[in-house]
Amino acid sequence: MKNAKAAQKELPRQTRAPLITKLALALVFALGAVIIALGVSGQRAYDTSGFSAESAYGAIYALSKDVNAAWEKQLQPQLAALPAEQRAQVDEAVRALLDAAWEGANPGSAAEVESILSPVPEGERTALSYKLLYSAYLVNGPKVSTAQKKEIAALSAADLAAFRTAMLNGVTDESAALPAAAEKAADLKGQERQAALMQLLFTSDGAAASTESVNTLKKGVRDKVKQLDAFRMIARGEVGWLWQLIVSNSRTAVLVGIIIALDALLLTLLMMWDKSWIIDVKWIIILLIVDFLLLFQLMPLVYMVIKAFFPEGSFSLETFERLYTYSLNLDALTNTLIAAFATMILGTLLAFPLAWLVGRTNLYGKKFFRALFVLTYMVPPYVGAMAWLRLLNPNVGTINQWLRVLFRLSDAPGPLNVYTLPGMIWVLTSFYYPYAFITISRAMEKMDPSLEEASRISGGSPLKTLFTITLPMMMPSLIAGALLVFVSAASCYGIPSIIGSPGRVHTVTTRIVEYVSLGQQALNDATGMAVFLMVMALIILFISDVVLAKKQYITVSGKSVRPAIVDLRKWRVPLTVIVSVFAVIMIFIPFATIFTTSFKIDVGKSMFQAENFTWTNWQTVFGRTETMNCLKNSLIFASVTATVGIAIACTMSYLLQRTRVKGRKIPDFLITLGSGTPSVVIALGLIMTMKGNFGINIYNTAYIMIIAYLIKYLMMGMRTVVSAMSQIHVSLEECSQIAGASWLRTMFRITGPLIFPSIAAGWFLIFIPSFYELSMTTLLYSSTTKTIGFQLYEYWTFTSQPMSCAMAFGILLFVVALNFLLNRLTKGEFSI
């Protein structure tokens, strides 16, 4: 019975809660709609006003307050004190001056003054005419020099009152004496004199309108005739606080309205899907993250795509036609595809045997080699490019010099030339093979050894086993690794910009950057290329994340995870030698080159040659304030990005791993999409949408860079934390809660400490690439937001190679030190 009663009591609450929620959602949606409507109407009002900037409305509002205050506090009392006769004379003069001012701006508009003033009641008419004159004089009145202003400002209170009276007297009586501060007007006659005196009277007002607002108004309303509308609006106080806010931020209002309405809609959908009408805080968090990504990631990309298909507002495929009809574009396109494809093949061919040797055989020093190959992964690509340029420059390249001596060739340039497509492919490969190496070796080391043993016991030789069992099972990872190399090489900017540009080997990324620098006209070509690059990258992302992921054989066994080690026997020493030579060529020589070049005066000669050794490169580079500013910028941007990123990553990991809340996959999807989008494309999208045309203006600021870094690198951090959290069984947390700890305490005492190494690792994984980022920075920097990566690029291109080598080696040392720190901090569990 008791239960039944309780159930009855419960019932109304359960039915009421959804009702309230639905109502609240409807209200939020309506609010969004209202804000959109206001924004749109503001936009329309602005469009019809003929003003040249929305900010005019803000200025009108501010000035209208100032003018009103001036009238009420100064002019009106003073006029009231005048004798009635003089007052009438002044009123008449003002009216005449007003007509003259309007006639001056637009002949024939005196009639308009009449039409403004006549409908107003008798008593307020004079006030309005004074205000109209005041606002007109604010913008277009007789000039008052700064010296005069200073003189007036210097007057004492009593003198000021006398000055004002003198002005008014002057208006009515041309022979009246003028005080010193107004002596310039003494030479003037008639209406000109009256105008000057009125202007001085207005200027003498303590509550004078701010020059800032006046300037904004001048800029916001350039057209003289339209200015008259503005004066009317000022004098009549037509623009209210809310209205000015809406009009001057109409785009932002529309954007905010859309976001609010979208959020309400999304929340409703989630709730309908979940069949629960109780608002979950987690949804709010998800929505916030989604809003951020929608605004700064999806909107720019979608806008870019729309722009590509509707270049002049109407549908046209011209942008894409130009991709292959314009030879420069076609060259860039084919170069990119050839380079990426060749890099993929070469990189995978290098990575697979290396991963096998290091992961699955008894090669000498395999741990060292492993660390070495992975190390390349965190080196900025342009540093590698610089190194290979030093080595393979056709004239002074070190390797070319050696080869010429070795094979007794003539002193002609060559035999190798890095400034060619094959040269670029070689450098791309040397930088991107670790991507495949990491993917493949991870899969290889996770494979259940008994799968291979089963083949051996069935009669398969080790080689046969490699080809019939190991390789086919590795195929999905192999392809995923290869695709990763392809897309990374295709979207790389650093290497082609350093190697390709001098050699006129253009790629899609270098073309995009060049087009952007050419300005608005070339932007169409840039969007076309960006859309091409983006579509390619996203297709590959889809293949490796969806298609291949399904094919991935789950080979993680419950028991022994240590893979069987193949005894290389008589091949052990020769293979170790081969791998060592490879490591020396790929890693040691390039970095050593950077190091030695940084001490050279003449790059063509050896560091040890007489008088070719110097410290000045290092001193100059790191002694400059500009370098230090860039370094500071890089550190700040990267720290902020990493901190914000890791906070989002932790939140997302918790949502993904610990809750079953509906919709948690949406931000996950967007984040994956963002990281899969080529850097140059992200930056281009941001440039096109974040300069105020959509209500957000962060162009040329630090924000736009941090946002770009976040979009690109957030996933690195998120994946790390997610995988750490997935390895902590929920029961560990549940056990803590059973023991009486609150959720928060459990997070801090159990989950936090357990995943701390991963959080730290995630932070560094976002920090390091953001620190030396170049592709996005090239498009987004401004004179105050240059970063160290861009500074290095500028040094290399415009200043001196030895100096840039000093800087590059400095960056390299810093990154290696960070990695070491990370390794220590996480007790060796993580390093990149």
Next chain:
Amino acid sequence: MATVTIKNVSKAFGDNVVLKEFNETFQEGEFVTLLGPSGCGKTTMLRMIAGFEKPTSGEVYIDDQLVSGGKTFVPPEKRSIGMVFQSYAVWPHMNVFDNVAYPLTIQRVPKAEIREQVEKVLEIVHLSQYAKRLPNQLSGGQQQRVALARALVAAPKLLLLDEPLSNLDAKLRESMRFEIKEIQKKLGITVVYVTHDQTEAMAMSDRIFLINRGVVQQSGTPEQIYNEPINQFVADFLGKVDFFKGEAANGRIAFPAMGGQSIAYDGPRTGKVEVAIRPESIYFAPDGVLEGTLEAQYYLGDVDDCRVRVGDTLMRVIANGYEYKALREGQKVRMNVRSFMVFEDNGLLEQMLKIQT
């Protein structure tokens, strides 16, 4: 069909000796089980026979041919052995037919013959209708049978099984036990079977080698090992057993902890002894020699699991299920002991029973 001779085989990983001086010959057609707690070295022995590990010292012969030892080492693929792994190791990228056909494909057997052989062996393991399936479409038990079929298809002389049933659920495990035994009988092959499950070992084996800490504790038929354990560890590992300290004298063993109560003994030992009694060999009888108080009883259906306090000790008695209703907790009971084992009390019991992992 094949004999396996293991001569003085020891194996150490670094300083850690996992197997000491293994010396045995497995006969043709024999079902041999290596039994022991995890980490005892049984799997290492099996992997040395397979050729996945090399003995640190000693030799392994298959059919009198040296396969491991000295400078000789025949790699696994040359040993013509069938093997079933604990994780089954069914290749996920091949279907059932291809998995099973693999050993024959390696031997370059003609296609038609492969088909015939594979179908035959799939028939044996009851998987004929699954030939085209991929492993991820199969249950654990089916995958296990694919692994078995693959191990049998090339008609090996020797079949190695590494805990093949440990990942299956209890019911399936029990039926697979008999299936494997049936197949072995039918084909007459020599089987070396590794398990830590004593019931499995008892049910299938011709001979059991009970290993602990790298040393064979006892070998023999299941019956010998169960009934005539050579030491306390063996008695303890197979079945349930309780140890009681006693004094053997004048044809009786008296238990000080039971208030001096005693049982008849006609064996050779005298003085301090350790008596191992299996709970199922104690039965309630009105004229029983031991007297105690029934402290608790747990009804398990087929049996009635009782705790009886005798003096200061608690004795476990497994009585027939139907006795549950007849007995009351707290009542006085008398018991007789059907059989028991007597060991010398060397004070090392604790240490002997300890399982090293």
